Each structure stands twice: as C-alpha cells, then as structure tokens.
Amino acid sequence: MKPRDIARLLVVFSLVLAMAAGTTLASEHPLLEDARQEGKAVFYANITGVESIMEAFEAEYDVVGEYTRVSTAVYIPTVQTEFQAGRLVADVLQGPLPVLQILKEFGVLAEYVSPVTENYPEWSKDPDGVIQQFGIETVALIYNSELVDPAEVPRSYADLADPKWRDRIVMPDPITHATTITWLVGLKENVFETEAEWMDFLRGLAANRPMFVASFGPTPGPIETGEKHIGISMPKYIVTRAPAPLDWARLDGQPLMGSARGIALAANAPRPNAGKLFMDYWLSQAAANMLATDVGEWVLYEGVFPPIDGIADAEVIPLRELSDEEIQKWSEVFQTIF
Secondary structure, eight states: OOHHHHHHHHHHHHHHHHHHHSHHHHHTOTTHHHHHHHOEEEEEESOOSOHHHHHHHHHHHSOEEEEEEOOHHHHHHHHHHHHHTTOOOOSEEEEEHHHHHHHHHTTOEEOOOOGGGGGSOGGGBOTTSSOEEEEEEEEEEEEETTTSOGGGSOSSGGGGGSGGGTTOEEEEOTTTOHHHHHHHHHHHHHTOSSHHHHHHHHHHHHHTOOEEESSSTTTHHHHHHTSSSEEEEOTHHHHHTTTSSEEEOOOTTOOEEEEEEEEEEETTOSSHHHHHHHHHHHTSHHHHHHHHHHHOOEEOSTTOOOSOTTGGGSOEEEOOOOOHHHHHHHHHHHHTTO
16 A cells, blocks of 8 residues: 555544544534634635645534635735725635735734644744744655666755756746745755855756746656656655656755745634634644645644655755845846856
8 A cells, every 4th residue: 555545544544533532522612603603714825735624624613614725926915905905805814934924014914823733843833923834835856766766866955966967857947936046045054064065056057957947836747757857846746746756855964945834814804713713723633634645745733744755754944035135136146057
C-alpha cells in the first residue's frame, strides 16, 4: 500500500472515531448554537483543494462553509475595497502571512485566539492574537524519478549550478515572481555562508539556462513529461499529481524554505460565531490531516505531515518576507544575472 493510501486510511479512521466519540464534543462547542443561528461561515482564501474540509465542517456542525478563492495577486485590493465599502462578506480570511499582515495594519482583521492553537509552535502565534500561522508553502528541488539517476540527485542547493543540469531545469521567473525572488534571497540568508558563494550559485544556475514559468503552479508539468528533469518547485505536487514520477531532493544539512500561510477572523465579520467556529475547525487535527493528505501541505499542527517519503525528517523554515523595495531591488539584480 502506498504511503498516501495509508495516510488517507488514517484520516478516514480518525474521522470515524470523531463521528463515534466526537458528536457530543461537537454539540458541546460553546459557539455552536449561535453559529447555527448565523447559518454559515464565509471563507476567503488563496489556497486550493480544500473542498473536503468545507464539507467535513458542515457535516460536523451543521453550519455551511462557503469558500471563495481569491488569488494572491488581487487579494489585498479585493478585500480592502470590500471592507472600506462596508461590503466584506467574509467571516474568515486565509492567505500568505505578508498579505494578512498588511490587512491587519488596515484594520481588516479582528483579534481571536483559537483554543486549538495550543497544538501549534509558539513562533506561529501572533503576539496580538490576530493572525495564526498554520502552514508553510514549502519549496524544494523536485525531479523526475524515472529520468534522473539516484546518483545524480542534488545533495545541496549548490549542486543545481552543476553544468550537468544545463537545459534540464524549470523554475518560476526570478525577475518577475516575488516568491521566487524571496526564496533566492532566503538561500543567501539561511544556506550559503557568504554572499560571494551565493552569487556564484546564481551565476551557475543562470548559466544552466533554466526554463522560466510564471509561478510555481506550472513547474511540475515539464518535469512530469520529461521536457525538463528537475525544477525549483514544491513537494506538494508529489501528492496532488500522483502517480506522476516526481520526487524531492533530500539535501545534506540544508533546510527547505517557504512562505508562511495564515488565517484570521475578519473585523466586523457578518457571522462572527460561525467564523470563530470555522477557524477552530480549520486549525484542528482533522483539518490539518486533510490539508496534508489531500493537498500535500506542510502544516504546523504538531505531528501531522504530508504523505511524502522522508518529508517528516526535513527541516522546514519560514522565509523572511521581503518589503516591496527589497523585491524591486533584487529583481533588478537578478535581471543582470539571469
């Protein structure tokens, strides 16, 4: 049985136990009666593949979970415009941490500390009790396991600059894609010992003439088809694109890095009790299991991991989010290299 199938069985088993022993717990939730009167919780999010969580939430509490996807590119203007006009219908907002931090500064978010956060690391909690981090959108070196010999697989990020990878790499555009710019700067801050070594890596990577795509979403396609053999991509695609021949490079003593994901209650939420109830469920072990198993997310709930071989042993750290000025600065630098 494949690891993903085993993980799915564990999730089903835990849900069965919850149904058998947790119905009373659900009925005892202090917000439940008021949440049911409100009828639904409206959820704005940039994350995808969460329909199973919305359905499980409704089945557990008899409160509708209404999901609206808002892409990262338009998230802030969409939410801010609706909020300023008094037309924000969302009760709960999920997005990249820097997006939520900006909305927090604009007064769009409300304070709410879910009791479930005791199962999350202290560093993931907002000192102001507003934003709760729940996952890291992890980046890794992903390769085609049928086309790349095990002896070839990189053991360090620097290995990607080896000339043997010329014309075999795919990655998001390092000039226009902000998350990739942030990730490359993260290598300078967290991996390479000197800036000179980092710059040598960048020049070697550029010399290998990688294929540039608009974002991480298109990166697994060329690897899967064999057009490219390796890429700067995301391990979650090993789950979402299974049984594609994708695997991730285990690096010696070097961390995986990614952007933190957060969730928060909306200020002046139309249905605050349903919103709080939904946040509690989203941060629960049951929802964390579904995010890990169905979407391949690296979640911060203690002891929950995606069904990817070896990933539980990886060190995963959040990237420092760059300011707009830093993004612009490094974009201009990378334009001279790539």
